Amino acid sequence: MxxxxxxxxxxxxxxxxxxxxxxxxxxxxxxxxxxxxxxxxxxxDVSFQLDKKSGKKCYMLGARALSIAWGDTHCYWEWTNMPDSRFFEVAKLKIVCWLEIRGVLNTNALSPNTHYVAYFVFKMINSYGFNICLVELSIDIFGDQISNKNVCLNLNAEEEPDYDFEEEEIMDLRERMQGLQLPNVRSDGWLEIEIENFFNSGLEDKEVLMSVMEIKIGHSKKGLIIEGIEVRPKDAN
Missing domain, CATH: 1.20.1280 (Monooxygenase)
Known part of the structure; x- marks a missing residue:
């Protein structure tokens, strides 16, 4: 046969x-x-799935689908494979002072009449500089900024500063970092931090611009590994 x-x-x-x-x-x-x-x-460069609970669309932009400042400059970023990533490549930060990451998603790729939350998904391995800098997360929809906030990407935010500072400067840094939103550990071992939530009516096709930035302090940073930006329904697990 x-x-x-x-x-x-x-x-x-x-x-x-x-x-x-x-x-x-x-x-x-x-x-x-x-x-x-x-x-x-x-x-x-993207991953699509349906939320098991609601059946609504979840969407993830992999690192290659994001706009990363100097992302193709080898002395600043390295593109590599990680066995626990759903994507073929992730972006590994070697060292930069200017951190600028942006992702764009059209609302027609999502389920209508749904509240969504955008998350930055990443890891920190031998990181440096992230316990003294406020990282700015923002969402713009069709040119209208609906959210802008500062967070700390270092899960161990109370670690001693990586740089040599005077005691007064250390106190000031700790005061600025106190109470900032910290990342959570996902079931797949990666970290995620909420960028912001938004409502997709589905009546219009709009661009959602999601940004992760640190361009004000100007200190060196390294050890950030980017998997991507995930957008999923607000009540999804």
Whole structure:
């Protein structure tokens, strides 16, 4: 009897990406080795899935889909693979003074009549400089800024400053960092911090601009690893 093989090429890449999003990073790698369609989808810069609870769309822009200042300058950023990432590449910060990360998503990619929350998803490995700087998170929808706030990306914000400061300067730094929003640990081991929530009526197709920036203090920073920016329904797990 002639064996019949399953053909995946008629499926749109978004559908294959959805299948891969339900697997582990290791499974994704294995599937990519045996299927050109899975390989192509695994290298996609975005990830799409449905929230199990509500059935509404969740969307994630991978690091390659973001605009990262000097992101292609090797002395500042490195593009590498991590086995626990859903994306083929993540961005690893070598060192910068000017941190500027932006992501753009059209509202027609999301479910209508839904409150969404945008999250910056990242890790810190041998980081430096993030316990003394306020990182600014903001969301603009069609040119109208609906949120702007300062946060601390260092989960251990009470660590001693990385730089040599006078005692008075250290006290001032700690006062500025006190009470700032800190990241949470996700079930997949990455960190996430809420950028802001917004409502998608679905009546108009608008651009949502999400920004992660530190351009005011000007101190050196390193050790940030960017997976991407995830947008999911407000009541999603």
């Amino acid at each position: 002639e064996e019949k093989s399953m053909k995946f090429d008629p499926l749109p890449e978004g559908c294959i990406a959805l299948i891969l999003s339900r697997t582990t990073p290791i499974d994704t790698c294995n599937l990519s080795l045996v299927s050109t369609e899975f390989y192509s989808a695994s290298k996609s």
